[in-house]
Amino acid sequence: MVTMRDVAREAGVSKATVSYVVSGSSLISEKTAAKVRAAMEKLGYSVNHTARALSTAKTNAIGVVTSFRNNGACFDLSAGAYLYGIAAAARRHGYDTMLLTGDDGVEAIRSAALSRRVDGVVVLDVLIGDARVGALKESGIPAVMLGSPADSQGVDVVDSNFEAAAVSLVERLYDHGHRSILFIGWPEAVYERKLNYAVRFRASLMEACAMRGLRVGAVYAHDATLGASEVIPRALRDCPSATAMVIHNDAAVVGAPQAFERTGIRVPADLSVVTVMPDQLGEGMQIPFDSVGIDVDAVASHTVDRLVERIGDPEMSARVELLDQPMHVRGSVRAAHED
Amino acid sequence: MVTMRDVAREAGVSKATVSYVVSGSSLISEKTAAKVRAAMEKLGYSVNHTARALSTAKTNAIGVVTSFRNNGACFDLSAGAYLYGIAAAARRHGYDTMLLTGDDGVEAIRSAALSRRVDGVVVLDVLIGDARVGALKESGIPAVMLGSPADSQGVDVVDSNFEAAAVSLVERLYDHGHRSILFIGWPEAVYERKLNYAVRFRASLMEACAMRGLRVGAVYAHDATLGASEVIPRALRDCPSATAMVIHNDAAVVGAPQAFERTGIRVPADLSVVTVMPDQLGEGMQIPFDSVGIDVDAVASHTVDRLVERIGDPEMSARVELLDQPMHVRGSVRAAHED
DNA sequence: CTGAAAGCGCTTACAG
DNA sequence: CTGAAAGCGCTTACAG
Numbered sequence: 121m122v123t124m125r126d127v128a129r130e131a132g133v134s135k136a137t138v139s140y141v142v143s144g145s146s147l148i149s150e151k152t153a154a155k156v157r158a159a160m161e162k163l164g165y166s167v168n169h170t171a172r173a174l175s176t177a178k179t180n181a182i183g184v185v186t187s188f189r190n191n192g193a194c195f196d197l198s199a200g201a202y203l204y205g206i207a208a209a210a211r212r213h214g215y216d217t218m219l220l221t222g223d224d225g226v227e228a229i230r231s232a233a234l235s236r237r238v239d240g241v242v243v244l245d246v247l248i249g250d251a252r253v254g255a256l257k258e259s260g261i262p263a264v265m266l267g268s269p270a271d272s273q274g275v276d277v278v279d280s281n282f283e284a285a286a287v288s289l290v291e292r293l294y295d296h297g298h299r300s301i302l303f304i305g306w307p308e309a310v311y312e313r314k315l316n317y318a319v320r321f322r323a324s325l326m327e328a329c330a331m332r333g334l335r336v337g338a339v340y341a342h343d344a345t346l347g348a349s350e351v352i353p354r355a356l357r358d359c360p361s362a363t364a365m366v367i368h369n370d371a372a373v374v375g376a377p378q379a380f381e382r383t384g385i386r387v388p389a390d391l392s393v394v395t396v397m398p399d400q401l402g403e404g405m406q407i408p409f410d411s412v413g414i415d416v417d418a419v420a421s422h423t424v425d426r427l428v429e430r431i432g433d434p435e436m437s438a439r440v441e442l443l444d445q446p447m448h449v450r451g452s453v454r455a456a457h458e459d
Numbered sequence: 460m461v462t463m464r465d466v467a468r469e470a471g472v473s474k475a476t477v478s479y480v481v482s483g484s485s486l487i488s489e490k491t492a493a494k495v496r497a498a499m500e501k502l503g504y505s506v507n508h509t510a511r512a513l514s515t516a517k518t519n520a521i522g523v524v525t526s527f528r529n530n531g532a533c534f535d536l537s538a539g540a541y542l543y544g545i546a547a548a549a550r551r552h553g554y555d556t557m558l559l560t561g562d563d564g565v566e567a568i569r570s571a572a573l574s575r576r577v578d579g580v581v582v583l584d585v586l587i588g589d590a591r592v593g594a595l596k597e598s599g600i601p602a603v604m605l606g607s608p609a610d611s612q613g614v615d616v617v618d619s620n621f622e623a624a625a626v627s628l629v630e631r632l633y634d635h636g637h638r639s640i641l642f643i644g645w646p647e648a649v650y651e652r653k654l655n656y657a658v659r660f661r662a663s664l665m666e667a668c669a670m671r672g673l674r675v676g677a678v679y680a681h682d683a684t685l686g687a688s689e690v691i692p693r694a695l696r697d698c699p700s701a702t703a704m705v706i707h708n709d710a711a712v713v714g715a716p717q718a719f720e721r722t723g724i725r726v727p728a729d730l731s732v733v734t735v736m737p738d739q740l741g742e743g744m745q746i747p748f749d750s751v752g753i754d755v756d757a758v759a760s761h762t763v764d765r766l767v768e769r770i771g772d773p774e775m776s777a778r779v780e781l782l783d784q785p786m787h788v789r790g791s792v793r794a795a796h797e798d
Numbered sequence: 799c800t801g802a803a804a805g806c807g808c809t810t811a812c813a814g
Numbered sequence: 815c816t817g818a819a820a821g822c823g824c825t826t827a828c829a830g
Contacts, residue, residue: 123822166573167574167824168513168575173824200535203539221550378717381721473817491815513809
């Protein structure tokens with residue numbers, strides 16, 4: 121392995137000088153710098169990341185803490201998208217991305233913080249009452265949660281505005297005259313576990329419906345399957361007054377078209393349908409529903425921006441930022457028939 | 460930050476002794492060890508990962524090189540599964556997992572290798588003629604490709620046996636009397652880019668059909684969409700003699716049930732259907748087709764096992780391991796009508 | 799503008 | 815069984 125010493129010797133300067141030209145800092149004469157660069161080139165030198173990290177007490181890496189792989193028995197279709205989005209954003213800031221998986225997020229955070237493996241962490245799969253918030257505070261490691269717990273205790277939060285998404289979907293249906301709707305949610309286990317996005321969206325939806333005097337029937341797609349094909353027909357049978365449907369469950373959204381096809385339900389002629397889901401999934405799957413589309417890359421990117429800012433300034437006051445996501449109109453809503 | 464020095468002082472021993480009890484190596488008297496452990500406990504000591512890495516020249520991290528996020532314009536449904544599988548397996552071996560993304564995989568490999576950021580790498584999204592193979596050889600970094608290029612040049616390879624999968628699917632159809640089949644593949648861009656699994660499966664499929672005198676029509680799901688709903692009906696119209704279908708395209712498999720529903724095609728009464736896809740996706744989506752199910756966790760785990768082995772023994776001779784995947788029979792194949 | 803030197807927090811022969 | 819010491823490859827005041 122070629123080190124700074126080798127380069128220094130080759131260029132006839134000191135290690136310090138090499139270090140300065142590598143970091144671009146300090147004012148080294150162009151002449152010396154050229155010599156050093158030539159030597160580096162010749163020897164194929166590359167700075168040793170670990171040594172630099174030890175010396176500067178900066179790893180230039182961020183960690184992604186993700187504990188629950190199957191958010192309650194469901195194959196997470198968007199997990200990859202968030203990871204890639206975070207990694208890409210980190211790279212733009214000159215950071216590497218470390219996957220901090222493990223059953224126990226609290227343990228993962230503690231150990232990452234104590235062993236100084238990363239400069240900061242992004243926490244995924246946030247729960248409404250998330251034990252990891254405490255671990256974050258305690259360890260003092262710079263962190264931002266991609267997801268909003270009930271009490272963020274002064275930890276930064278970035279997420280999509282699921283509350284607003286629910287309201288705008290309900291409004292859209294209400295404005296089209298719908299007065300009885302059906303909500304297709306995640307598997308019950310997801311709510312029991314209290315995954316923030318599920319709980320927040322549902323609560324906001326119920327609230328928005330209550331305020332407007334809308335009737336809501338709720339059904340949960342067990343197994344998070346395209347069990348849509350079983351659940352949806354049954355739900356409609358049980359709640360015949362419903363003229364519209366709100367789906368918050370990626371797998372169910374994907375499966376819904378088949379379910380409608382099978383049961384002979386025409387959208388929007390027989391039923392108006394709206395959803396909230398990752399943009400990419402909607403496009404990739406050519407989902408034909410009006411949707412609040414989550415721009416996963418934008419959310420991930422914003423999260424990393426915030427984390428980098430936090431790493432730079434530990435004293436900065438904490439923020440909770442919920443990003444509004446745009447509505448994509450695809451023609452799956454139409455006016456309810458007057459009764 | 461509490462260091463070994465602090466612990467040593469607290470316990471009244473030397474740094475070396477602390478180091479030995481931390482690593483469990485050497486024979487420190489139980490009495491001394493207890494004192495040291497008490498001091499560590501009291502002070503909340505945790506070994507500094509970076510310092511250890513510099514000292515041992517081992518980072519205890521592996522990198523995952525993944526260049527193409529959208530394997531040719533398609534939202535990759537299984538990307539997350541592979542990442543999580545790899546991270547979990549790495550963790551079992553005591554390794555962290557670093558995401559090495561970037562447009563240029565060659566550059567990512569070089570830089571990771573030169574800067575000693577990781578002890579080894581897993582390469583994803585392997586192409587048939589993959590430029591990264593050269594970079595791997597050159598850099599000498601321990602590596603295993605999760606995917607099989609045409610020439611692995613002495614680099615280890617682990618992947619699902621897509622060749623065998625194609626053969627067994629064809630055999631299954633052939634044995635049921637099918638003589639004309641339709642192949643629904645990935646978007647053309649995937650084949651143009653020569654992603655290994657796509658090319659390998661298709662080649663093996665064509666070969667297996669040719670050997671048995673089967674007719675094959677091939678259609679590619681543009682946009683990798685659930686464009687299945689457009690592509691499949693058209694394909695069947697264009698090739699009316701087909702009595703069976705093979706799908707290799709995750710999005711198309713997910714969309715296929717709807718397409719059949721819409722066009723009134725009953726499976727298997729009117730058409731036999733077989734696929735190959737990740738197990739988890741098949742289960743999560745309740746795909747009703749006979750499938751070769753890829754056990755992503757098993758493949759990821761085996762890949763990491765191999766990498767750890769390779770890190771331990773750089774001289775070990777390279778292997779190409781293609782893991783056979785099981786066939787899940789779900790009742791989507793039946794005997795072709797005799798003509 | 800450049801170099802000598804200390805220091806980052808560990809590990810690991812080597813003495814004792 | 816335990817400790818003194820050198821070394822891992824950088825960075826960074828501090829002199830000059």
